[in-house]
Amino acid sequence: MRLRWTVRIGSIAGIEIGVHPSWLIVYALFAYSAFEGSSLLDFPLSHAQRVALGLTVSLLLFASVVVHEFAHAFVARRQGIPIGNITLFLFGGVATILREPGSPSDEVWMAGAGPLASFCLSALFGLFWLVFRALRFEWGWALAEFLTLGNALLGLFNLLPAFPSDGGRIVRAALWRTLKSQARATGFAALISSVVASLLILAGIAFAILSYHSDPNWSFALWPVVIGGFLFQASLVSARQARINLALERMSVTECLSPKLISVPAETSVSAFVSSIVVGDPSAAYAVVDDGRFIGLIAVRDTGAVPHNLWDVTPVRAVMTPAHRMPSINADAAACDALSQLELHTVRELPVFEGGSLMGTVTHDTIFAALAKKGTAQP
Numbered sequence: 001m002r003l004r005w006t007v008r009i010g011s012i013a014g015i016e017i018g019v020h021p022s023w024l025i026v027y028a029l030f031a032y033s034a035f036e037g038s039s040l041l042d043f044p045l046s047h048a049q050r051v052a053l054g055l056t057v058s059l060l061l062f063a064s065v066v067v068h069e070f071a072h073a074f075v076a077r078r079q080g081i082p083i084g085n086i087t088l089f090l091f092g093g094v095a096t097i098l099r100e101p102g103s104p105s106d107e108v109w110m111a112g113a114g115p116l117a118s119f120c121l122s123a124l125f126g127l128f129w130l131v132f133r134a135l136r137f138e139w140g141w142a143l144a145e146f147l148t149l150g151n152a153l154l155g156l157f158n159l160l161p162a163f164p165s166d167g168g169r170i171v172r173a174a175l176w177r178t179l180k181s182q183a184r185a186t187g188f189a190a191l192i193s194s195v196v197a198s199l200l201i202l203a204g205i206a207f208a209i210l211s212y213h214s215d216p217n218w219s220f221a222l223w224p225v226v227i228g229g230f231l232f233q234a235s236l237v238s239a240r241q242a243r244i245n246l247a248l249e250r251m252s253v254t255e256c257l258s259p260k261l262i263s264v265p266a267e268t269s270v271s272a273f274v275s276s277i278v279v280g281d282p283s284a285a286y287a288v289v290d291d292g293r294f295i296g297l298i299a300v301r302d303t304g305a306v307p308h309n310l311w312d313v314t315p316v317r318a319v320m321t322p323a324h325r326m327p328s329i330n331a332d333a334a335a336c337d338a339l340s341q342l343e344l345h346t347v348r349e350l351p352v353f354e355g356g357s358l359m360g361t362v363t364h365d366t367i368f369a370a371l372a373k374k375g376t377a378q379p
Contacts, residue, residue: 006087015073017066020089030058034146043142053139057146062088064121064151068158069095071117072166075110076101092154099344100182104173111169118155122148162196162231163189163238183245183336190242193235200228247371248336253352256335256370257360258285264316266290270303271311285349285361288320294358296320297349326351331359335370338362 006018035054038045045053066086072095073083084096101107129144159167168189175185204224262284264273277286288296298320306314327345329338331354341350342364349361 006089012070015070015083015095016085018085018087020087023062023088026092027058027062030061031055034058037146038142041142041145043138045139045142049139053142053146057143057150060143060147061150061154062093064118064147064154065093067121068114068118068154069093071113072097072110075113079106079110081110099340104177107169107173107176111166111173114166115155115158118151118158122151122155125151160196161189162193162235164193164234165231168193181246181249183242183249186242186245187239190235190239193238194232197228197230197232197235200224200231204228244371245336247374248339248367249334251335251370251374252331253329253333253335253338253362254331254359256338256362256367257352258349258363258366260284261358261360262286263289264298266295266317266320267315269312270306270314270316270319273298273316274300274303274311287351287358287361288316290317294323294351296322297326297351297361299348321347323351328353329362330354335362335367339364339367 006020008016008018010017031054033054034057035050038050038053065088069086073086076083076095076097079101081101082098084098086093086095097110101110125144125147129141129148132140132144158165159170161167161171163169163172163186171192172182172185172189175188176182179185179188201224204222204226207224208222262277264277264286266288268277273286286298287294288298295317298316302319302321303311306319326347327341328351329341331352338350338352342348342362349363351361352359
């Protein structure tokens with residue numbers, strides 16, 4: 001996820017880390033909570049020490065969030081899933097996973113890695129808590145206590161069954177294994193998420209009303225309302241995406257083929273290709289053949305690298321995408337598999353074969369055009 005106005009602060013292991021301005025709000029709130037909490041817990045600290053404690057606790061908690069997200073990213077990379085970036089924002093942090101996991105077990109490992117990292121950090125800070133307590137180092141004792149509790153709560157919160165949080169992904173993985181359909185599992189997980197989000201909103205409103213007269217900090221009870229609203233919106237987006245994915249699962253690749261496949265002899269010049277063939281039917285797919293054998297695909301954009309004065313002497317085989325360098329798919333596959341292959345290999349078109357014979361090609365445009373015909377809007 002890349003939010004507008006996100007500021008890049010660095011990268012670790014090739015993964016960019018960014019901070020959205022909204023993060024400053026929650027950083028200040030966490031710092032204030034630790035500042036006030038140190039008094040409520042009767043730590044004998046001076047005002048300056050409490051200020052330093054609040055700022056340090058909040059900073060280290062968000063460093064813990066980065067560790068949590070890096071745990072997701074590490075497992076995703078081990079599974080061959082590309083990672084975009086990690087962004088800190090109002091509701092914590094998020095690692096951008098550029099492709100869905102390939103199986104329910106992969107999803108469980110990837111989703112569970114974050115909470116596991118948080119619980120490990122909680123245990124580590126718990127050891128520091130024991131040491132600082134034994135040494136009677138009050139400031140360090142308070143710091144370790146807040147970080148122990150904070151990381152434990154971070155792990156538990158992320159295990160809420162609210163998709164697309166970690167707990168919601170684990171629920172989806174279980175449903176996926178049972179239903180044998182990631183799209184249907186996503187739909188049910190989004191429904192569960194909307195229920196959880198609604199309960200959070202109602203609980204926050206109830207706590208705020210009950211504590212309005214007795215607690216001067218009653219407004220903090222509204223945080224579940226804000227978080228619940230965020231999760232509810234995410235569940236609506238997930239449900240819509242699930243409907244699209246389900247339609248893709250039920251649609252075959254043959255329904256998404258380019259409207260026409262035209263064979264181009266390998267020795268055809270770029271000039272002849274552009275002036276005669278493309279002008280005739282620019283929407284078609286063009287298969288380069290040599291003695292009737294498919295050897296690659298060519299598109300108008302592939303000719304852009306050739307200087308215009310060389311078009312007459314450059315054959316299309318010199319600028320085509322060779323067949324051995326591109327993925328392919330069988331005609332009996334689902335459209336969702338074709339879309340996954342296009343995104344996984346970052347290619348614009350995919351050749352479709354049936355019984356070893358080339359039937360045509362599919363692209364993002366042809367897939368979503370087929371969806372539109374079925375009444376499903378493109379996301």
